[in-house]
Amino acid sequence: MRTIDVDRSLCDNHGQCAIAAPEVFRMNTDGVLEYEPTFDDALLDEVEEAIDVCPVQAIFLKD
Amino acid sequence: MTRRIAVAGASMGGLRAAEQLRSAGWEEDIVVLGQESHPPYNRPPLSKELLAAPGSAAEALAAVTLRQRRTATGIDWRLGAPVTRADLSARTLTLATGEELAYDGLVIATGLRPARVEVPGPRHGRHVIRTIDDTLGLHRELCPGTRVVVVGAGFIGCEAAATATSLGCQVTLVEGGSGPMERPLGRRLSDGVRRFLAEKGVHCVSGRRVVEFLSETGDGYDAGSHLRCAGVRLSDGTEVPADVVIEAVGSKPNTEWLAGNGLDLADGVLCDESMRVIGARGALPSVVAVGDVARYPDQRTGTGARRVEHWATPADTAKIAAPALVAGLNGEAVPEPAAPLPSFWTDIFKIRIQGVGSPALAERIEVLEGDPDRPAAGAALGYYRDGRLIGAVTCALPADKQLHYRKLVTDAGVAARLAAV
Ligand SMILES: Cc1cc2nc3c(=O)[nH]c(=O)nc-3n(C[C@H](O)[C@H](O)[C@H](O)COP(=O)(O)OP(=O)(O)OC[C@H]3O[C@@H](n4cnc5c(N)ncnc54)[C@H](O)[C@@H]3O)c2cc1C
Ligand code: SF4
Numbered sequence: 434m435r436t437i438d439v440d441r442s443l444c445d446n447h448g449q450c451a452i453a454a455p456e457v458f459r460m461n462t463d464g465v466l467e468y469e470p471t472f473d474d475a476l477l478d479e480v481e482e483a484i485d486v487c488p489v490q491a492i493f494l495k496d
Numbered sequence: 497m498t499r500r501i502a503v504a505g506a507s508m509g510g511l512r513a514a515e516q517l518r519s520a521g522w523e524e525d526i527v528v529l530g531q532e533s534h535p536p537y538n539r540p541p542l543s544k545e546l547l548a549a550p551g552s553a554a555e556a557l558a559a560v561t562l563r564q565r566r567t568a569t570g571i572d573w574r575l576g577a578p579v580t581r582a583d584l585s586a587r588t589l590t591l592a593t594g595e596e597l598a599y600d601g602l603v604i605a606t607g608l609r610p611a612r613v614e615v616p617g618p619r620h621g622r623h624v625i626r627t628i629d630d631t632l633g634l635h636r637e638l639c640p641g642t643r644v645v646v647v648g649a650g651f652i653g654c655e656a657a658a659t660a661t662s663l664g665c666q667v668t669l670v671e672g673g674s675g676p677m678e679r680p681l682g683r684r685l686s687d688g689v690r691r692f693l694a695e696k697g698v699h700c701v702s703g704r705r706v707v708e709f710l711s712e713t714g715d716g717y718d719a720g721s722h723l724r725c726a727g728v729r730l731s732d733g734t735e736v737p738a739d740v741v742i743e744a745v746g747s748k749p750n751t752e753w754l755a756g757n758g759l760d761l762a763d764g765v766l767c768d769e770s771m772r773v774i775g776a777r778g779a780l781p782s783v784v785a786v787g788d789v790a791r792y793p794d795q796r797t798g799t800g801a802r803r804v805e806h807w808a809t810p811a812d813t814a815k816i817a818a819p820a821l822v823a824g825l826n827g828e829a830v831p832e833p834a835a836p837l838p839s840f841w842t843d844i845f846k847i848r849i850q851g852v853g854s855p856a857l858a859e860r861i862e863v864l865e866g867d868p869d870r871p872a873a874g875a876a877l878g879y880y881r882d883g884r885l886i887g888a889v890t891c892a893l894p895a896d897k898q899l900h901y902r903k904l905v906t907d908a909g910v911a912a913r914l915a916a917v
Contacts, residue, residue, distance in 0.1 A: 451895070488540060488841070
């Protein structure tokens with residue numbers, strides 16, 4: 434398992450992460466980000482992608 | 497002997513290319529050559545948050561520096577080292593220092609520079625926004641009460657006008673030939689955006705161009721002098737005084753260094769679907785292009801090759817270009833390229849406009865929800881070509897709506913593939 438952290442003070446609810454890694458990130462009906470802080474190693478590529486496409490670099494992969 | 501891939505351009509395109517080369521299994525040398533002395537940084541804030549409040553130069557750079565993937569190791573960054581010439585048959589680059597650098601594979605990621613308003617008048621006091629230094633220099637001149645003229649009403653012009661207004665400046669936006677962001681958004685939404693800008697205090701001037709920059713003394717101009725620009729004269733003769741002028745009239749691809757190699761440099765660098773650069777005898781196996789400088793076939797609309805100047809483009813194109821280059825250098829077959837879906841956003845006065853697909857190529861535009869005449873209250877529009885949805889734009893709607901409309905565009909399919917079946 435891997436862990437991520439989204440810095441809510443940076444996150445601007447762009448929703449790009451939810452396109453790249455829908456299993457981990459989703460936008461609720463208020464347009465606010467919800468995410469799984471831990472995820473399976475198999476999803477690492479997708480999550481790396483989500484980190485790349487976040488326009489404000491709010492997503493951090495831990496260790 | 498170890499082989500070397502040289503990446504020309506050390507912004508987002510160069511960074512994403514280097515990262516994707518490692519992800520594509522390239523373990524040999526990567527050298528990135530950048531004109532700017534800064535490490536790769538994020539440009540969208542340059543006309544928005546950072547222009548509003550940059551802090552010190554060090555704080556500004558820290559706020560926008562792009563994080564690099566942990567897997568992107570062993571990359572030789574040579575910053576402040578512009579490439580002045582390339583010889584694609586000898587596979588060498590010449591740097592501004594005079595140094596020659598041999599390579600096996602080349603990534604072109606030299607992006608764009610701002611176009612200038614080519615009319616007579618003094619240069620001093622006129623700004624563009626492309627680099628962090630541009631933003632820091634411009635910010636220092638934007639004080640409450642400063643009279644600002646913004647020339648050009650594309651994304652950057654509208655954002656700069658909004659940011660300067662929020663800093664207390666008196667802003668005139670000279671639109672030129674088309675309305676605010678009219679090319680990507682279409683006429684009706686553009687008119688709505690103009691109304692919104694006007695409500696927020698931006699004075700929009702439509703249908704007139706700048707024909708001259710006025711000089712301080714007010715009696716004519718002197719292009720060679722140190723006189724400061726004191727305003728603009730419009731095509732109908734009106735004079736608009738200004739303390740600061742911001743030129744936002746589009747951009748020019750940085751391709752001069754590639755001249756003399758038989759490439760099509762008419763507008764950026766022409767590539768195939770795999771981002772391989774097209775030479776006199778077809779796609780080159782050892783040269784790819786990424787980001788704003790690349791002109792590549794738009795498979796989704798089937799309307800020929802074009803450049804896509806959006807933030808998502810460097811990452812999208814690097815993911816296609818890197819495996820194609822590695823395959824080319826290893827003599828392997830190039831993987832089937834993806835057909836990226838372009839996307840963009842802009843923030844003006846705290847409303848966000850987001851787009852997907854290619855709305856600029858629409859033949860017909862329909863309102864999907866809300867009222868485009870009042871964009872700040874929420875609206876979505878669909879853009880159609882040959883009866884197919886090729887783009888969608890949302891204004892001031894939550895991100896889940898944007899994802900919904902994006903899906904509709906994705907579901908409408910890829911023209912090139914629809915035609916093939
Ligand atoms: C002010 C501003 C705001 C923006 N806002 C948004 C937005 O809100 N949403 C959006 O979707 N997009 C936005 N964009 C667009 C986005 O930033 C670009 O699409 C992106 O920067 C393209 O990256 P690139 O690496 O292809 O090109 P560039 O960022 O232009 O990088 C090219 C690099 O190559 C260097 N270079 C040039 N010539 C040479 C040479 N001969 N040798 C070596 N190096 C060279 C340049 O100095 C530069 O560092 C904005 C752009 C700007 C300027
Ligand atoms: S892409 Fe970034 S800003 Fe957007 S919702 Fe995800 S974390 Fe937040």
